[in-house]
Amino acid sequence: MPVDLSTGSIPPIYRNLFEMINLHGIDKLTLAVFVPLFESNTLTQTILNQIWTAVIKTNSISSRNDFYKCLALMALVQQGKNVDEKLLDNYVNRELPIPTLDALNELEDRLIRILRSDQGKTTLCFRYGDLCSLDTIQVNVAPEKKGVIIRHFEYEVTSMHYKNKVSRRYNDFVALHELLSLKYPFRIIPQLPPKKTVNVDKEFIEERRRSLKRYLQILCRHPTICEIEIIKFFLTFQGTSCGDNMKATFKNTLDEFSCEPPTSSSSIDRIERHEEDSTGIRMFRISETHISFLYQQFSQIRTYLKNINERNFKTADEYLAIEKSLQLISSDSTRIERWATGLNDYWPTIQGGLATLPFEINAVAERINEECRYADEVINDHLDMLIELLQGYKDLCKRFEEALQIEQRAIQKATNQNKRSLTTNEVSTKNDNLNSIEKRNNHALKCIQTETQLIYANLEAFVYILSSLGNIQSKVSSDLLDIWKSFSNKISELGQTYVNKSSIQRTNTIGLKNK
Secondary structure, eight states: OOOOGGGSBOOHHHHHHHHHHHHTOGGGOBHHHHHHHHOOSSSOHHHHHHHHHHHOOSSBOOOHHHHHHHHHHHHHHHTTOOOOGGGGGGGTTSBOOOOOOOOHHHHHHHHHHHHHHHOOTTOOOOOHHHHHTTOOEEEEEOSSOBOSSSOBOEEEEEETTTTEEEEEEHHHHHHHHHHHHHHOTTSOOOOOOOOOOSSOOHHHHHHHHHHHHHHHHHHHTOTTTTTSHHHHHHHHOOSSOHHHHHHHHTTTOOOTTTTSOOOOOOHHHHHHHHHHHHHHHHHHHHHHHHHHHHHHHHHHHHHHHHHHHHHHHHHHHHHHHHHHHHHHHHTOOOOEEHHHHTTOOOHHHHHHHHTTTHHHHHHHHHHHHHHHHHHHHHIIIIIHHHHHHHHHHHHHHHHHHHHHHHHHHHHHHHHHHHTSOOOHHHHHHHHHHHHHHHHHHHHHHHHHHHHHHHHHHHTHHHHHHHHHHHHHHHHHHHHHHHHHHHHHHHHHHHHHHHHHSOHHHHHTSTTEEOO
């Protein structure tokens, strides 16, 4: 009779491990995943295979009880016992033994990496940190303009993954974009910054540089796109005319769907696929609505942050203007007569004390400018990239909707054709065309699912963005507090200096004369 461990005392690690794995699908815990997940010095491949054979009777773990049995046998093996399911009879109504395993978060990271190579096409198996580790791109404007008649800018593109630096023109980016758009019609391809040939100033060049950096960064952190030959060519080709060479090299490249091996399907397969697609499309529309909502909110937040930053830059400039005014006042050489001041002889003391205050005012302006520069960097390098990724998803959704409309028109055409008699060849051609459209849209839906998961994985960046903004605000606020305390202390000392002066000293203050 099978042993039921659920009646015993279950240690928290059992439940936590099961819930963690079940989050990714307990049915995915096959032998090929189980062994590398738990393998260690005390749990060898041989031992884990023995535990699996002793407990699991199917291709994957199907129940909580079987998973608990595996964990209990791991613990017993680590205690020096042999793998024997009968040993578990001793733990009915008793606390189960606790195996020595890696930390839960380490096991989850390992599980994700294993599933990534063992998983089908509809599960991403990448976290935000994994995506960031795929590559880091830097784009800088080359120091010199190229060209004789028509001048243009070149950009130095550096890839940490390929450990390489190349020089690229804007037209090379256009060629890359065109090739990727053809090969991956159902993947997120971000928009390129617009081309501009007149009134190209430093501000435009800097904004384009940042946009091109974000564009490449999104592509190079896309699990499907980052490793393809087109991207590798763009990031490593050292010759001239990269765009032209890239087009010539990859001119016959098929799109992603056409690269898949052909499959035959029966009428039953088509019915099952249709039901699966109907569910997928329903989930897609829910996700599309939510991501569109996030796009709107993030865009508004960006606008608010930009406005705040612009005001802060202006505030810093105004503090610098105050500093200049204080310097002018403190260095003013106007001789003040007793006729003007009467008994109110405080001003010469104030004027002398003002000479030290511009230092604090300048420090205030510097800290505010520092805050603005860092916030601007966070907005441009991180928030803008997240928004552009969401925009790319919105564009993808539009392409998918158009594909669905093509399918609906094809179905309607086939329905109309059924109303009249067709030859055998016509029927075969009609069915082949319809089947091809359905398969392409089924492929598109699978792509959409992983692209949607890619969006949700990247949403973790929003926490980093808020954290970065909070940290700089906290640091600058602390610095400003110290500066203003120093400012206040100097003002207090200024007043005390006047109080401590004798009437003769105040009368003899430089610039003040009896008349």
